[in-house]
Amino acid sequence: MRVLYFAWLRERIGTNAEEFDLPPEVTTAQMLVDWLRARGPRYEAAFANLTGIRVAVDQRHASLSAPLAGVREVAFFPPVTGG
Amino acid sequence: MAVRVQLWDFDQGAEIDALSKGNGDVGAVVSFTGLVRDHYEGAPIDGLELEHYPGMTEAALAEIEADARARWPLAGVTIIHRYGPLRPSDRIVLVVCASRHRQAAFEAASFIMDFLKTRAPFWKKEMTADGGHWVEARESDEVARLRWMQP
Numbered sequence: 001m002r003v004l005y006f007a008w009l010r011e012r013i014g015t016n017a018e019e020f021d022l023p024p025e026v027t028t029a030q031m032l033v034d035w036l037r038a039r040g041p042r043y044e045a046a047f048a049n050l051t052g053i054r055v056a057v058d059q060r061h062a063s064l065s066a067p068l069a070g071v072r073e074v075a076f077f078p079p080v081t082g083g
Numbered sequence: 084m085a086v087r088v089q090l091w092d093f094d095q096g097a098e099i100d101a102l103s104k105g106n107g108d109v110g111a112v113v114s115f116t117g118l119v120r121d122h123y124e125g126a127p128i129d130g131l132e133l134e135h136y137p138g139m140t141e142a143a144l145a146e147i148e149a150d151a152r153a154r155w156p157l158a159g160v161t162i163i164h165r166y167g168p169l170r171p172s173d174r175i176v177l178v179v180c181a182s183r184h185r186q187a188a189f190e191a192a193s194f195i196m197d198f199l200k201t202r203a204p205f206w207k208k209e210m211t212a213d214g215g216h217w218v219e220a221r222e223s224d225e226v227a228r229l230r231w232m233q234p
Contacts, residue, residue, distance in 0.1 A: 007206035059139035079220035082205025
């Protein structure tokens with residue numbers, strides 16, 4: 001599974017994309033966040049405040065409860081500021 | 084029917100003309116251009132860096148356009164959004180709507196901007212002499228989007 005990071009999340013983690021073989025017990029976006037936070041202090045800092053974080057699953061806006069079965073790409077980012 | 088996400092500037096006059104040329108049924112063309120201001124949150128800035136999510140940006144804008152077409156009778160829609168480094172007074176975004184009569188064109192352009200501001204995956208970083216600061220999303224933009232959701 002590809003995990004993408006944007007804006008200040010990308011800066012805190014230090015990369016914009018990673019590929020993972022997720023353990024089978026990681027079945028939702030929220031569980032993916034928990035699993036990422038456990039990877040180290042940069043992830044912990046990036047995901048410290050989940051109210052300021054949005055998620056997209058296969059390039060569509062989703063919530064943290066979104067299931068990950070069959071998903072190829074998950075992206076985490078702050079609320080958008082285009083336009 | 085054009086959605087473009089691009090680095091370089093666009094010719095807004097040409098884009099507006101393109102939506103009416105060759106279609107004698109178009110009686111109204113409304114356009115919106117978003118520009119980089121030279122101040123953000125009270126302080127002068129050198130410019131903006133605009134980050135986006137390749138793939139999702141085009142898809143999100145296409146979905147917003149499709150929603151607008153489903154709600155209003157539109158003869159044409161153009162949405163162009165830039166990314167990358169931008170300077171004060173640079174054009175960021177263009178929305179053009181063409182229709183037979185003006186109400187559809189005005190409302191669709193407003194609708195598209197309200198959704199673009201809250202759903203299109205772009206992020207602005209304001210650049211100043213002491214570095215850069217990520218612009219924060221505004222609740223007023225979310226409120227503007229929600230007003231279109233009334234039954």
